[in-house]
Amino acid sequence: MVAARGGFSRPVFIGGGTARETMMEKHDQAGTGNTLVPGGGRDLDQLKAEVQARVDNQRPPLGGIRSEDARAVLAQIGSLSRDEWATAWSSAAERYFTQAQSLEANDTSAAAEHYWHAWRLHHFARWPVENTPARRHAKQRALEAFRHYAGLLEPPIEVVRIPFEGKEIVAYLRLPANVRPAPIVFAIAGLDSRKEDFLAHSDGYLRRGVGLFAVDLPGTGETPMESAAFDSDRMFSAALDYLATRREVDAGRIVVQGRSWSGYWAAKLAITERARLRGAVVHGGPIHGYFQPQWLQLSLETGEYLYDYFQAKAQLVGVTTVEDLLDRNRRFSLLDAGLLDRPSAPMLVVNGARDSQIPAADIFVLLQHGDAKEAWVNPVGGHMGRSPQWPSQTIFERVVMPWMLRQLQSTPT
Template sequence: MSETENRLLSVVEHWLPRMEVAGIPSATAKSVIEAAGVWENWLTAWSAEGDRHDAMGEEALALGRRITAGEAFSRASLFYHFGQFMAFDDLKAKDVALARKVALYRKAAPLLEQPAELVEVPFEDGVLRAYLRRPQGSGPHPLALIIPGSDSTKEEFPAFERHFLGRGIATLSLDGPGQGEGRSHGHLRADITAAIAATIAAVKGKPGLSGAVGLVGMAFGGFMALRAAAALDGLAGVISINGFHDLGAMWPTLPKVYQDNMTFALGGDDVLESARRFTLAGVEGPTVPALILHGARDKIFPPSEAQKSADMCRGDVELHVFPTGNHVCNNIPWLYRPLVADWLSERFKA
């Protein structure tokens, strides 16, 4: 078996459940993977499917079917997202797919059942971008600020956001520095406290928001949420889903496909040295309530990282390691996603 065939199988093994829970039906995802056949065709096959759903959205829009169109454009964005998320062989083609993903979700945003408002956050010499969605009703609503991982972006989360929206919680999905459109600010940073503070300030006083904020991070985002929560005042709580305590210590055990991801995401001449900066060792933990979730079958970040993360918290902490859960527990979304939304809802009411 060639290295590229191994790469395709590795990507599917680690991330097929993530594609499904994001909103791509299993049969459709498997059909696209079969059409690709080999890794060299991966980006082309996913892009072609994205174009097909974009055309469906345009047809629905022409007929005045706005919600159907929004859902189609959002799916089209997802196809482009998963086409490029592990594609590092041709960075120019990756950038084209990234731009297409962003443009497709911009088309979807105002058409979603709970429309997504693009928020531009003044940060350093430019802006960070996020999407704000509000629940039905005038509010005021508390806010779940969602922090992606190393290869996820704000466009991936409409299905996740629905769990919060249904409980009266607004959502703000952010591309931080090094994430999605945040690549304009360079590579991933271990500490994004300043970016999160700027984001909270940018939405302060927006209609329908109460001012209460909780942080929700996945994988790398879980690590960054815990680190930032320790330095921010006034949070209602923080959630880490399959985050980690020390990336550098895990480096030798990370799958090759994930090391490739890290090489792209972290940058620098010495990626291992960059990885060592992503640690909670020596960092004061958050004093706000914390929920830490992890899948015991995570083949990227071992579940022992969850216990270490819980141990560094200085406030009330609730830890769940699900025996059957994979990376980010995307094979058991019916278990972890309602728990996350319910827990945060209860913190807002406390």
């Protein structure tokens, strides 16, 4: 296990803070309009420069997008209109989609690659939340492109539909070809990511003999819940029930992987579903401090989040104003719910000490309660521990994946 230690800091903001009243008014007014709200107070030119820099350095939320595609798209954008941004990125995606269709009959490998890029561009066009017509259109086209891609892989990605409370849970399952029954990583997407983000990089799981099952965060994507509530983890319990019916799956070897907001659900499931899990990765997830009004107010101003942070947070829990967001989020605290002192499955807790989206102090809330846990903290890392020396893929390859493999290969206690 690679370990890093260091002190914890308050959120670091670009452009300084604002008074509470001004902040709340700004976000409330922007909640239903068509003008996106850049993180850290950036203007249009600064935002476009930041987007290009993140693409060039393959930093979230733009990893996988080609630099030349980003330059061409950004050259077409002349305002902060959400629909203008979504339409520009989707136009680039459609060119890949058309090329993929022409390749599919004779070169499935090239077609899959082009569908992947079509998905990736549409996926960013709808980011971080589908709250305008162009973003909603991009969401649908992203799903279409991804499912074309999924069907061309070998082994393919299976679209799973699980009946749930009169609706259905839509998930993906991909299993290694020659491992039966296969151990499973149960992946939960984050606030602005989607289940497709996990399956778009599933080869790294399969070549280690591990299957990947992925669902969206309650209140996002294709989940049957329009907004998240404290008891939304019943959806994940239903998915575990389903996996137990699949003969190709080793239901006795499942690890939950939560990234960012879904780290919250990973931590909760480690407690409530401990008998059915070998472990849970809480990678940059909120536990208690994140849900407190003071932190939420500060975090909305962070420049670490590209744009429309309030809009993504608000839609997740079904509110439209900052005041309602502050009230609704208080109900999610795992500490206040009295869960943290209960026994749990093994946990790996990962984050950066300089995370301005989710307080690194929430790591210690977990460590100070319940069963012993393992932790990895990057003292100079931002959200999810990322830094130039520790980019996302390096953390996954050197910290997260080795830990999950150990849990899947261990003997249950």
